[in-house]
Amino acid sequence: MAAKDQPVFTLLVEAGRKPGDGLPEGASGAALLCYAGGVDEAEAVRETVAVLRQAGLSVLDVTGYGTADERHAQGHEIDAQEAGLMARAAAENAVIVAQVTPFFDDATGG
Template sequence: MSGASDIDHVFSLLVEVGRRKGDDLPEGASGAALFCYVPARKEDEAVRETVAILKDAGLAPLEVTSYGTFRERKEAGQEIAEEEAELMRRAVEQDAVVIAEMQPLYEDKTKSGAKDD
């Protein structure tokens, strides 16, 4: 498989997850942001599948933001790096959700609500 048509229907999703017992996120993290590639014909299908897989993996999905399909992103003028396109091709070839990046999130301890007097 090669070429854009193989990945035209791969959605780019940003998923924010919270903490859950046994989630293997770093100590002190309040959650994580995961950037995923998901082959699907419709956005709601991509979101449902991703949330289900993350829950099965012991994570607690809170919010999902879709950046659209490869085709939609290209039509909007976004540049997509070859490395990113390769991960999309892998998602198609494996018919799987590919987590491209995971960034732990930490709450800002300086915003405790205390007044500075």
């Protein structure tokens, strides 16, 4: 199967801190919304974890949300921008990081 014929999966990755990870100072970690192709979701997860580790991130957990068709069946709305990023992931056989949301501890110490 050619790479661009593979389904693209939506993945939510939780990352912890690691020296040189590029996350903002004071962040305790981050959530990354990613799109990655694969023959199945397990392959997409493996590829995403490998790419993020190469980028210096400490991957803690990955939650899969399925393909666009699976997400539509669950009632998720996929806007044009998101569909475009999924198409890019398929066309480039790449892991696309669409959004990074840093986590900050809200501890007030008191």
